[in-house]
Amino acid sequence: MVDIEKKKNLDKLFQQIIQQNLSSDAWAWLADKVERIKTEEKTLQLNLSFAQLPRMSGKNNLIVQPEDLAEIATLLPGFSLQGWTADRLARVWLLMQLPDVDKMVYLKKIKNLFTVAEMNELVALYSALPFLHYTEEWISTCEEGIRSNIGTVLEAILYHNPYPAHALSEAAWNQMVLKAFFNEKDVSQIPGLKTRANQALAHTLNDYVQERLAAHRTVHQEIYRLIEIGK
């Protein structure tokens, strides 16, 4: 979903930000692990370092220069590092270094990380969706994540993540938006909310409004705006 040139620039930019936010020891550890991950046939180094990473990087909030934030926004509209921690970006960047020459191996390695991930790992994995190779292959993974009821995991898919708007079918997109309202998420942070508004979503949201009103519950103002656009 991001062309090769832009992906290269983002990769470089992320590396620079990580180096600025990690101690030199932690960066040396990460760089060494990346070299091993690039050459290993199996998954031992990947699995160990992906889990171990926060112990080395710490979990402080990222400090990012305003000009870097602006450049990122130009390279990948809708995406932002706002609210990210150092380990989250380092994990995403680590995944970006994984060789993709053998498609089946690449998919298998990353999908295996999903199956045993804890919460912060899931946040990083779903945050990485826009940067993974074989964009179409992650649709069902993304749909699975939308079913999560873990707040931070759902937010990693919803907030400043351009993957869903780019890749999801209309039905899956609508399901995600409905769930965002249902779980009282801040929908203003969902990229593509207005551009992907559609008639089916308007119908569903309309039903949802009726249901809320019948139950004497309040209705989010943004729902009415989306219904209006989708009509």
Next chain:
Amino acid sequence: MCCNDNFQERNKGERNQDVLDLNDINGMQFFDPHIHMTARTTDDYQAMVDAGIVAIIEPAFWLGQPRTGVDSFKDYYSSLIGWERFRSSQFGIKHYCTIGLNSREANNEELAEQVMELLPQFVFKEGVVGIGEIGFDDQTAAEEKYFRLQLELAKEASLPVQIHTPHRDKKKGTQRSMDIAIEHGLSPYSVIVDHNNEETVKEVLDRGFWAAFTIYPFTKMGNERMVEVVKQYGSERIMINSAADWGISDPLAVPKTAALMKKSGIGLNDIELVSFRNAITAFGQSGQIDEHDFIAIKNIDQSQKFASNSILRGGQQPRIDKNSIIIK
């Protein structure tokens, strides 16, 4: 571990009318280092946070019936570091876990082999504070084999070990567990021997291990007995837990026992050690316990709620009025 087989014992005798008064333990913090929250309800979480429990450890164990495939183990371990941890955080309680193959299911060797392959993927996960609960149930050869293999894993990962001691033939099982741990070169200071009683405590402490006591009605320790143990042995390397699960157990066992100790004249410093501090010292050897998180988990969740404009008061999850017949 569950359950209460002896219904006669459960129903006989006088009922004690002493009521827990939370004011007695107001302002105290508690750490329950052994509780199976996957078996408990949200009402329990609310009661626990009200009673002052700030953090817990959920040991991996069996699920009341044997699992038939390795993926069930994988999903269970994942739930301990995923959904259950999140559920706990919603109530402002910091959730840790120990990961291991329990003794009962070690007897299915074909499956146990596969679980042993899976464990290294989990031991370095965030918030995994030890290998547990492992040890003996029937004290079979297979149980011993996987106990030893997991002790080696703990040693390699520099993680504490949480040992389950058997219900039957407890004294011998406890001695044997300690012998094997020493044989594998583990420091007794990194091993928490659980489910002690008056018969086992002396040797466990004398040999330098941590002695955990499970306050669990009918089948394990009662808390009046626990008060006597602390009076006799003091508070060094002793900790209490509830081991609450799907059996008739009590998720408030730690605060209740602390309240009873206070009433019985045990000093506040000793109470703090056995109901909070010692567990942190022992399992903190994993490097995974940061006490700042006990406070942060309350603040972070509240701010998240405020950001999404939920109107919540006095806690993370909205409260419902349990006494009302109306459900809104």
